Amino acid sequence: MLSSTRCAFLSNSGLGGCGSMGDAPRRRLTPMRVVCMTPSNGRPGDRNNSVVMETPLKELKKDSPVDDVDGNSISAGGPQDVYGEDRATEDQFVTPWSVSVASGYTLLRDPHFNKGLAFSEKERDAHYLRGLLPPSVIPQKTQVKKMIQHIRQYQVPLQKYMAMMDLQERNERLFYTLLIDHVEELLPVVYTPTVGEACQKYGSIFMRPQGLYISLKEKGKIREVLRNWPEKNIQVIVVTDGERILGLGDLGCQGMGIPVGKLSLYTALGGVRPSACLPITIDVGTNNEKLLNDELYIGLKQRRATGQEYAELMHEFMTALKQTYGEKVLIQFEDFANHNAFDLLEKYRSTHLVFNDDIQGTASVVLAGLVAALKLVGGNLADHRFLFLGAGEAGTGIAELIALETSKQTNAPLEEVRKNIWLVDSKGLIVSSRKDSLQHFKKPWAHEHEPVNNLLDAVNQIKPTVLIGTSGQGRTFTKEVIEAMASFNKKPIILSLSNPTSQSECTAEEAYKWSQGRAIFASGSPFPPVEYEGKVFVPGQANNAYIFPGFGLGLIMSGTIRVHDDLLLAASEALASQVSQENFDMGLIYPPFTNIRKISAHIAANVAAKAYELGLATRLPQPKDLVKFAESCMYTPSYRTYR
Ligand SMILES: O=C([O-])CC(=O)C(=O)O
Numbered sequence: 001m002l003s004s005t006r007c008a009f010l011s012n013s014g015l016g017g018c019g020s021m022g023d024a025p026r027r028r029l030t031p032m033r034v035v036c037m038t039p040s041n042g043r044p045g046d047r048n049n050s051v052v053m054e055t056p057l058k059e060l061k062k063d064s065p066v067d068d069v070d071g072n073s074i075s076a077g078g079p080q081d082v083y084g085e086d087r088a089t090e091d092q093f094v095t096p097w098s099v100s101v102a103s104g105y106t107l108l109r110d111p112h113f114n115k116g117l118a119f120s121e122k123e124r125d126a127h128y129l130r131g132l133l134p135p136s137v138i139p140q141k142t143q144v145k146k147m148i149q150h151i152r153q154y155q156v157p158l159q160k161y162m163a164m165m166d167l168q169e170r171n172e173r174l175f176y177t178l179l180i181d182h183v184e185e186l187l188p189v190v191y192t193p194t195v196g197e198a199c200q201k202y203g204s205i206f207m208r209p210q211g212l213y214i215s216l217k218e219k220g221k222i223r224e225v226l227r228n229w230p231e232k233n234i235q236v237i238v239v240t241d242g243e244r245i246l247g248l249g250d251l252g253c254q255g256m257g258i259p260v261g262k263l264s265l266y267t268a269l270g271g272v273r274p275s276a277c278l279p280i281t282i283d284v285g286t287n288n289e290k291l292l293n294d295e296l297y298i299g300l301k302q303r304r305a306t307g308q309e310y311a312e313l314m315h316e317f318m319t320a321l322k323q324t325y326g327e328k329v330l331i332q333f334e335d336f337a338n339h340n341a342f343d344l345l346e347k348y349r350s351t352h353l354v355f356n357d358d359i360q361g362t363a364s365v366v367l368a369g370l371v372a373a374l375k376l377v378g379g380n381l382a383d384h385r386f387l388f389l390g391a392g393e394a395g396t397g398i399a400e401l402i403a404l405e406t407s408k409q410t411n412a413p414l415e416e417v418r419k420n421i422w423l424v425d426s427k428g429l430i431v432s433s434r435k436d437s438l439q440h441f442k443k444p445w446a447h448e449h450e451p452v453n454n455l456l457d458a459v460n461q462i463k464p465t466v467l468i469g470t471s472g473q474g475r476t477f478t479k480e481v482i483e484a485m486a487s488f489n490k491k492p493i494i495l496s497l498s499n500p501t502s503q504s505e506c507t508a509e510e511a512y513k514w515s516q517g518r519a520i521f522a523s524g525s526p527f528p529p530v531e532y533e534g535k536v537f538v539p540g541q542a543n544n545a546y547i548f549p550g551f552g553l554g555l556i557m558s559g560t561i562r563v564h565d566d567l568l569l570a571a572s573e574a575l576a577s578q579v580s581q582e583n584f585d586m587g588l589i590y591p592p593f594t595n596i597r598k599i600s601a602h603i604a605a606n607v608a609a610k611a612y613e614l615g616l617a618t619r620l621p622q623p624k625d626l627v628k629f630a631e632s633c634m635y636t637p638s639y640r641t642y643r
């Protein structure tokens with residue numbers, strides 16, 4: 001993609017002048033030379049009207065898709081990277097582009113192709129870069145070293161975040177190499193908790209819009225808006241309407257940070273090509289008074305559309321996605337409010353390849369952690385009693401997946417196993433006497449019990465072995481609550497899942513200290529290791545980031561057309577199987593993120609295997625070794641040599 005194409009996108013999308021995000025379109029320079037080109041499927045006017053050099057057919061063939069381990073033809077730039085545009089394997093460094101790439105100044109301003117000081121002497125000559133760069137030539141490895149030092153010099157997390165976003169806009173391959181090489185350190189920067197703060201301040205920190213904004217103004221024109229996005233071969237879309245951003249509430253249009261962050265992880269953690277990822281924010285207004293009164297707010301300044309108006313926009317959007325990108329585009333719903341999330345999932349799960357990350361992704365990751373935790377505490381799922389604080393998407397989603405797995409393991413009916421799972425919402429324990437006034441997604445959890453109106457009493461009466469926080473309310477697992485858990489459990493399992501860190505139900509330190517070091521603890525946002533009475537405890541991160549990148553890769557590499565609950569169970573099983581004895585010895589119920597690409601390949605393979613078994617996968621024949629196939633499909637961000 002050319003930077004001039006991006007400029008066109010910025011001005012066409014009408015965002016060029018919105019508040020402080022109105023960056024002047026970048027200088028449009030006619031490139032002096034085009035690196036290489038094969039037929040493009042872009043629209044007229046998509047590309048620079050530049051000199052084009054077609055790749056000789058012979059060369060194209062040489063660089064065309066390679067065979068996978070089973071002799072199937074694939075290309076290693078990610079699934080369906082037909083022309084190998086994004087491919088860079090150890091033995092295949094020379095890019096076989098299907099698109100034209102500008103030279104000179106424009107090349108340096110194109111984040112997809114810019115390599116900064118890593119351009120070789122030959123490339124500097126061939127692509128008119130002489131004088132535009134300082135004379136030093138340094139390899140990507142050294143650039144990574146330099147960048148991590150640069151990021152580390154910032155003390156404020158938001159500054160680190162901005163430096164990372166800046167790099168993504170400047171040099172995409174360096175951004176992903178850096179993120180992959182330092183994943184443990186940089187995940188909290190590009191993702192939770194920092195992304196939460198970034199969303200809160202989104203309007204004032206971004207000079208250049210990321211992702212696609214679809215507002216009520218675009219009603220009736222959504223297909224045209226999708227066409228404004230410069231990439232055509234889209235495989236994964238993460239979409240939010242910004243109404244429930246992490247545990248921070250309604251951030252309206254500023255929720256864009258979430259789809260952008262999630263999709264960065266699709267690439268870094270799951271190996272999906274960046275050009276195949278599309279972040280989208282639906283703007284139907286906001287009920288956040290602060291934003292409505294902020295003259296710098298970047299979204300629609302009106303209260304949220306609801307009911308039919310909302311449903312119609314979403315329906316046009318969902319229809320347009322399928323019309324534009326086909327049956328197999330994966331749509332991830334993210335951070336919608338409860339009152340829309342369940343209904344949207346229900347409505348579209350039978351017609352689209354769609355899942356809700358907060359309901360299903362979180363459920364899958366938590367189930368994996370619980371299955372692993374059983375190795376430390378003993379017993380089967382059916383032997384445990386679960387209590388949730390929070391009965392929204394995550395709470396009921398996790399509860400349902402636990403019930404489903406338990407029911408499969410024991411052959412007991414779902415209604416029966418649900419009785420071991422209790423939920424507390426803002427009005428207290430969910431019990432049968434409240435049934436008539438409950439939202440539909442809470443009803444299955446209304447068991448026979450007298451009313452209980454607070455968490456501590458619920459803990460003391462239900463006596464759960466597992467306590468899970470999905471409330472979005474920080475510091476709600478009080479000292480009394482944790483002490484109660486520790487009083488009747490040798491090893492209480494305590495999960496504080498709400499994000500970001502400020503909304504976590506308790507800190508790692510509190511969980512370990514108040515349980516005298518006996519808790520098995522994990523949280524949605526990361527906490528550093530804790531020392532308690534001379535022993536170091538390493539808390540795990542129960543975050544859907546473990547699941548969705550590999551889950552998505554598994555779906556797209558197998559051409560799966562619908563998400564079935566069994567696929568979530570398959571992802572969960574694969575993740576749990578990646579926890580090593582060494583991890584268990586440290587009290588961890590999740591493997592470290594350091595090996596996440598390997599973990600994602602296993603998750604992808606298990607998900608794909610299940611999809612083939614269920615007849616949902618369309619990519620035939622089924623590759624024999626799905627783990628190797630997943631690995632061979634993953635995008636790698638090393639630089640390639642330009643002709
Ligand atoms: O984004 C995260 O860190 C996890 C998540 O989906 C949420 O909290 O909504």
Ligand SMILES: [Mg+2]
Pocket residue numbers: 246334335357358
């Ligand atoms: Mg979420």
